[in-house]
Amino acid sequence: MTRLTEIGLRTGTDKATYHGFTEQYESIFSLYENPRILEIGVFNFSSIAMYLEYYTNPYIVGMDIKDKSIYSNDKWKFVQGDQTNINDLHKCVDGEELFDIILEDGGHTMKQQQITFGYLIDFVKPGGYYILEDLHTSVRPQYREQDCEFSSLEMLEKIKNGETYFSNYIDKEQQIKLVSKIESINILPKDPNDLYDSVTSIIKIK
Numbered sequence: 001m002t003r004l005t006e007i008g009l010r011t012g013t014d015k016a017t018y019h020g021f022t023e024q025y026e027s028i029f030s031l032y033e034n035p036r037i038l039e040i041g042v043f044n045f046s047s048i049a050m051y052l053e054y055y056t057n058p059y060i061v062g063m064d065i066k067d068k069s070i071y072s073n074d075k076w077k078f079v080q081g082d083q084t085n086i087n088d089l090h091k092c093v094d095g096e097e098l099f100d101i102i103l104e105d106g107g108h109t110m111k112q113q114q115i116t117f118g119y120l121i122d123f124v125k126p127g128g129y130y131i132l133e134d135l136h137t138s139v140r141p142q143y144r145e146q147d148c149e150f151s152s153l154e155m156l157e158k159i160k161n162g163e164t165y166f167s168n169y170i171d172k173e174q175q176i177k178l179v180s181k182i183e184s185i186n187i188l189p190k191d192p193n194d195l196y197d198s199v200t201s202i203i204k205i206k
Contacts, residue, residue, distance in 0.1 A: 002026035035100035118170030
């Protein structure tokens, strides 16, 4: 068990308690002493609490569509907003330096995941990481909007193949630019034979 998982079990984040994502993330998180982290989706504060314990003095921004200011303190910054609204996403990065790690753990629909990915990818430092979680929703029909052309899993596979059209929620010019920014994509299911439950991804930026 990794140290990140041990802390995550204490704070109660499902990244550790159920999904097992923290076992995959340790290799990335351990690279940094005090990184700049942006997470979309605060929920019950348990994952941000994990980062605050794992590092001595990280810089963290967390965004949620619901008011989570009850959890806010001087150790991290809360932004309230809708991840399908570019103006709200901009509030997370306005005036900020680039982030070492961005995690998307928001609403899990294809539109939410893809709009967020298409915009925030530009705010990861070179050599940093974008983590797109809960990709198992790609195979669950209730998370796919009627106008959605490609699931988020399909989107990542197309990017891995060097294709430059992979989402109807991302500007075409941005899609071409985005492909050139990515060094690698690792899709990580908890069970390789079951994409219906607990799939995350680690995307490294050039």
